[in-house]
Amino acid sequence: MKTPMTRKDFLNGIAFAAGSTLLKPFDLFAQESGPDPSAREYFLSKGITQSDPGYYPPALTGMRGSHPGSFETAHALRDGKRWKTAGASDTGEHYDLVVVGGGISGLAAAYFYRQAHGAGVKILVLDNHDDFGGHAKRNEFRSGGLIGYGGTQEIEGWPNWSPQAKGLLHDLGIDPERFEKVYYDHEFRKQHGLKHAVFFDKETFGADALVNDVGLPTWEQFAARTPLAPRARADLVRFQTQEVDYLPGLTPEEKSKRLLKMSFQRFLQEHVKVDQQVIEFFRTFVSGGFGVQIDAIPALLALTSGQFLNTYWDGQQGPTGAALTGMGLSGAAFPGAPQGQERFVYYHFPDGNASIARMLVRSLIPGSAPGSTMEDIVTANIDYSRLDQPASNIRVRLNSTAVQVQHLGLPTHAREVQVTYVRDGKPCAVRGATCILACYNMIIPYLCPQLPQKQKEALALGAKVPLVYANAQLRQWTSLQKAGAAMMYCPNSYFSEVYMDFPVSMGGYHYTRSPDQPVVLHMVRVPCQPGIPARQQRRAGRVQLYTTPFETFEQQIREQLGRMLGPSGFDPDRDIEAITVNRWPHGYADFFRDIDDPDWPPDQRPNVVGRQPFGRISIANSDAAASAQTQAAIDEAYRAVQEVSRRQPA
Ligand SMILES: Cc1cc2nc3c(=O)[nH]c(=O)nc-3n(C[C@H](O)[C@H](O)[C@H](O)COP(=O)(O)OP(=O)(O)OC[C@H]3O[C@@H](n4cnc5c(N)ncnc54)[C@H](O)[C@@H]3O)c2cc1C
Numbered sequence: 301m302k303t304p305m306t307r308k309d310f311l312n313g314i315a316f317a318a319g320s321t322l323l324k325p326f327d328l329f330a331q332e333s334g335p336d337p338s339a340r341e342y343f344l345s346k347g348i349t350q351s352d353p354g355y356y357p358p359a360l361t362g363m364r365g366s367h368p369g370s371f372e373t374a375h376a377l378r379d380g381k382r383w384k385t386a387g388a389s390d391t392g393e394h395y396d397l398v399v400v401g402g403g404i405s406g407l408a409a410a411y412f413y414r415q416a417h418g419a420g421v422k423i424l425v426l427d428n429h430d431d432f433g434g435h436a437k438r439n440e441f442r443s444g445g446l447i448g449y450g451g452t453q454e455i456e457g458w459p460n461w462s463p464q465a466k467g468l469l470h471d472l473g474i475d476p477e478r479f480e481k482v483y484y485d486h487e488f489r490k491q492h493g494l495k496h497a498v499f500f501d502k503e504t505f506g507a508d509a510l511v512n513d514v515g516l517p518t519w520e521q522f523a524a525r526t527p528l529a530p531r532a533r534a535d536l537v538r539f540q541t542q543e544v545d546y547l548p549g550l551t552p553e554e555k556s557k558r559l560l561k562m563s564f565q566r567f568l569q570e571h572v573k574v575d576q577q578v579i580e581f582f583r584t585f586v587s588g589g590f591g592v593q594i595d596a597i598p599a600l601l602a603l604t605s606g607q608f609l610n611t612y613w614d615g616q617q618g619p620t621g622a623a624l625t626g627m628g629l630s631g632a633a634f635p636g637a638p639q640g641q642e643r644f645v646y647y648h649f650p651d652g653n654a655s656i657a658r659m660l661v662r663s664l665i666p667g668s669a670p671g672s673t674m675e676d677i678v679t680a681n682i683d684y685s686r687l688d689q690p691a692s693n694i695r696v697r698l699n700s701t702a703v704q705v706q707h708l709g710l711p712t713h714a715r716e717v718q719v720t721y722v723r724d725g726k727p728c729a730v731r732g733a734t735c736i737l738a739c740y741n742m743i744i745p746y747l748c749p750q751l752p753q754k755q756k757e758a759l760a761l762g763a764k765v766p767l768v769y770a771n772a773q774l775r776q777w778t779s780l781q782k783a784g785a786a787m788m789y790c791p792n793s794y795f796s797e798v799y800m801d802f803p804v805s806m807g808g809y810h811y812t813r814s815p816d817q818p819v820v821l822h823m824v825r826v827p828c829q830p831g832i833p834a835r836q837q838r839r840a841g842r843v844q845l846y847t848t849p850f851e852t853f854e855q856q857i858r859e860q861l862g863r864m865l866g867p868s869g870f871d872p873d874r875d876i877e878a879i880t881v882n883r884w885p886h887g888y889a890d891f892f893r894d895i896d897d898p899d900w901p902p903d904q905r906p907n908v909v910g911r912q913p914f915g916r917i918s919i920a921n922s923d924a925a926a927s928a929q930t931q932a933a934i935d936e937a938y939r940a941v942q943e944v945s946r947r948q949p950a
Contacts, residue, residue: 377701435884437451443773448650492786584791590765591766783865
């Protein structure tokens, strides 16, 4: 880097000196508010609330995801703070259904409930963030006219979606196959010579080197271009190309069982017997899917998901394929993996699955967004002032953290549930004939302390996967073209994955066309603490995330990109125009498949015990399926609506 970064360079995520002439009024407005304000504080300082026309969270840069202002109330609840229900200002609002959590699961629950009970039903959706969508969030970069995704990236495993989840998308007007057929530019990377690459860092491998064409034209030739030592090169080639049975004498079932209880690191060390540098090469190669490194990922899951990740490696023999074949496990797929959709990665709106959330809101609240198709939602502006209007049957109330959910009377007999939430520091109460908790499941024991003890313990066990999805808007991508790299795996760097957003154009939105135009670079960090059990690692990673300031992420982004792409002409000062850091301390659902997890019988799995209905309260969210997938979020919403619909109306 030419100059050390100061807070003058970036204010609230926007490059100040370099990019200011390009900024549109909203961004300039954001700059006025001083260094790194939270969106909520920013809106508050300007007197802008969700009901005002100026409220538009997707265009905020800086720290997003679990932004400041979104989690403090929930953490205070965890730490013992209680709000007196009697003292809560009673809004006097009564609903047929109150949904806690405005992610895809909560919005889908509202949708299914209205479908089941008619357009006249009254529903309130509460969410603690300043924007709806949960993990399915959108980042807009108005200076470059670009859209990025802040979380939920794509529609995965579409052929295997349930009829209900498929039906929901079809009703909304989404035909996912159009991504593959029409919107995704399959030629883009080829046309510009953009390949998969690995960034070897000097601290681990002795020299900084970005080496593209992973495994091509042969693994031997690829290895020869890396800074790996001779023994490591030979071991990598051996592992990638020789079909060896590393667990001889066992049946495929016995091998699978053994590999589920052994870390991938141990498998490489003790069975493949590779050089330490090869272990470092694989250190974080599937961390983005599991939230830990290979010391804590079961070998079978690493092997099979590595094979599954072939799509990211241009469909060639991906990492780990030869080992699986050698052990007679080549047909294996990790439990929960999307099946039968080889090119799943192409089912991607420019804002990821935020478009699904936006289409749900457009359907639930007429007038909240213009248009009616899966194309026009991409550039549509949501009118947030329409989301929580008294005249509306369905309302979405943001910046509102539920702190108590209780039956008014015995759960078996009560006709109403009271939900207390905190907004702007003040407790408020609403009532519903039924309630669906589509929030993170591990907060539910604090919301409903009256749940059975066994259920509370099961709910509390889940430790969601902490993740960071940072988006950097680049002024141009000439350096990427020169490096011949679009998808970069960085085994030991701060961000383990760096890639150009997917080449999708649809509706009025166009992906970058030439290297002198802006593009969004997407960067993934998985915070964890190797060496301890996975669930503890995820908890430690979450603490790291909450205590890492935005400036640290900025600094790391600039430094890492400078080291990776500097030799190809990249200049962080000149090329980075804006940064949005989507911080998800509570990211993917806990899969309950850690190495040291017991083999729970299906009906005793923690998510199953945890999601049991309680009086008029039911539980949704992808956590309830122990599956970090959108179809799971929708399926759990459908189940929860079936459950509450069986209760007597108030
Ligand atoms: C970075 C990232 C990338 C992902 N990529 C994909 C992908 O490509 N494809 C895929 O299928 N899945 C992906 N997922 C998984 C994703 O979790 C699901 O697909 C889906 O979006 C989850 O929806 P949900 O509604 O179940 O949960 P969430 O999106 O988590 O929504 C729950 C909402 O409830 C809110 N809430 C919690 N407690 C309270 C409270 N007390 N009061 C009010 N609100 C509360 C939360 O803050 C949140 O907004 C990804 C997840 C992450 C984190």
